[in-house]
Amino acid sequence: MYVLRRRVLLEKILHSSMTGGVLLLICAVVAVTAANVPALKWLHHFWDIDFGFMFGEFSFNMPVRQWVDDVLMAVFFFSVGLEIKRELLVGELSTMKKAMLPMFAALGGMIFPALIYTYFNAGTPSASGWGIPMATDIAFAIGVLSLLGRRCPVGLKVLLVALAVVDDIGAIIVLAVFYPAHEIHLMYLVYAALVVIVLILLNRAGIRTLLIYLLLGLVLFIFVFMSGIHATIAGVILAMTIPAKTSTGDIRAFTGPDSPLGKLETALHPWVNFLIMPIFALANAGVVIDSSSIGQGSMPAVVPGVFFGLLIGKPVGIFLFSWLAVKLRIAGKPEGTKWLQIFALGILGGIGFTMSIFIDNLAFADPVLINAGKFSILATSFLAACLGLAALYLTTKKDDKNNVF
Template sequence: MRINNMYLLRRRVLLNRMLHSSMTGGVLLLICAVIAVLAANVPAMRGLHDLWSVNLGVSFGDGVFSMPLRLWIDDVLMAVFFFSVGLEIKRELLVGELSTMKKAALPMFAALGGMIFPALIYTAFNAGTPSASGWGIPMATDIAFAIGVLSLLGTRCPVGLKVFLVALAVVDDIGAIIVLAVFYPSHDIHFIYLLYALITVLALVALNRAGVKSALLYLALGVVLFVFVFRSGVHATIAGVILAMTIPARSSVGDVRAFSGPDTLLCRMESALHPWVTFFIMPVFALANAGVVIDASALGQGVMPAVIPGVFFGLLVGKPLGILTFSWLAVKLRLADLPSGTKWKQVLSLGILGGIGFTMSIFIDNLAFSDPYLVNAGKIAILATSIIAACTGVAALYMTTNKNNSKQ
């Protein structure tokens, strides 16, 4: 009993720390997004906007590999971001809110509805148009932004509701990663490099099974895996998730409690990466990708492209409707229970926060379209909708919660 109480206390402390850092990171992310938009539209700041298009190269003997700085960020830095996400997913699957079917059922159903409904709504607006391939854009939720906004409520929000959002966002990330890998390859697929990548993964799994806990060795093979995945045509960021799944999650102790210990390689890596991801990688991504040109020509001289209402209604209507409907279905089928102290109107309010797409939505937007006009229109819709979802969601939660909820 004492061990269980200590474990629950540790989980609450870790959750509070994450919420605090996510709030700070969310504010920084918003500031960087505003700076990026200003840089794209204010002539005096245009140099910052153009910086991300500068080519940056690496020499290998007589060969030179070069690509724009924005792609270095989107491919390399975001691979580190996805590695961090993968570590979090693995931890939640082992000892967190996804460790048992009973725990995982509600966030799994909620996330599934929160992905299906937005994709269907987007497709309804864009079917048969050049922007039809962007159906994956409104499926994603920005976990850092959403949790950061939720943190503004402080103790007013029930702990169970906070945990539910974290678990839902983790499952949402899993879905987004699958969609990214299957439907949005960066180039034509080269199966020989996929074979090399598979061999590298098998080597990583062998290290794990052999009990090797050298972070340097795993990271070295991770770089090799990244190169092979990049050359295969599958988006290179997927290598980060795959690498995370091979990182040892046990300490030298052989029981289940060892998974949650701070001495495991998985926990050490996750703790080390978290501040870098929150305060460097995601803000830099926002600076490089959130800059949209807002003028008449960007919106087709008054003719609104279908991608804008598709993203807008997909995120702002599809997300909350899907999360609420599928959560209700899971409870009615007796597959799951609502978190303690949580009401259905709070689930709907939480679903509105799920409409904060931002980082992941922009990431998919960059991959979905080759036409800069559609990319720009998609970003305008993502930024506007994310701001509306954040303001509406936090207001709705404020009205449906009370100061005593922190005790529940």
């Protein structure tokens, strides 16, 4: 009985959004400390060490940080893709009525930050970073929301999760279209397309052996990597081809033991939250804080662009587009929620962190701009978390009958 209780407790910890968010925050603090404390500089520079191997004409020799950004993050995007597919099939995006509010909210939460960023950066070397403030870090945002416990209406959590999923879809599209990793090689794209066709045919044929999909997914990753498109996109594409139906053909039972999608999503969750994301934070959140990191004499435009894009653009865009969707009767407001709570939720949407840093690395070649972008992302995400938590606390009541979270 004691062993069983410990196992149940461990499973709760591993599947807790708050625990994952706290670990991510700790790793970010460690990365920033390592970048600024001389005794820990070795950890900061470790990620720049070249590592790789040769396989025929393929050369995989790159810095450790790039291994994290290309390979480990492909697994992260695979996990995101599985979640997106689940939500589209049986979740909060499975019907048009359910999907309209988070779709509108996410659209506003992407358009307004991009416009604000562009206002500050148009005509500057940092203009290409408009995609940075468009993203929301779902792990951090849900983790912060979890701190409210039973004060938070369940409708708000559902809206945040659905909004973040749509936001991820938008970020993936922006990443694939506007931020290619290298020069595009069409031949490898053709090879990748052929692999995708095979994966789709396997799905349609009812093949549910995960090993086959994962091996073909590895081949897909290599071709996408060689094509010049960022290799993480391969993870999303592979996820879309993973079968969701059980052996009985019941799609609603996708979380059951016979469902490849359900098994993979459950199995990957702790690995993504407690290994991949912390490693990404350690590798990429290290910001050197000095006068040169945010400009000597003048602040790079990327700093106010990211700051106001995330902290102002996100909540304003999410709130206005949500209000518009409800007033036009395109969507309904979640039961038991107030407009002030939705605005407060929008502030949490300003927690960009993981996805914002990821796009920051791709948007700029200048290390000063990359560092300035990271500095603004970290500072703004922390401020958005504090302000969003305070705003939600002040606009919710613990004894609300809708607060079953």
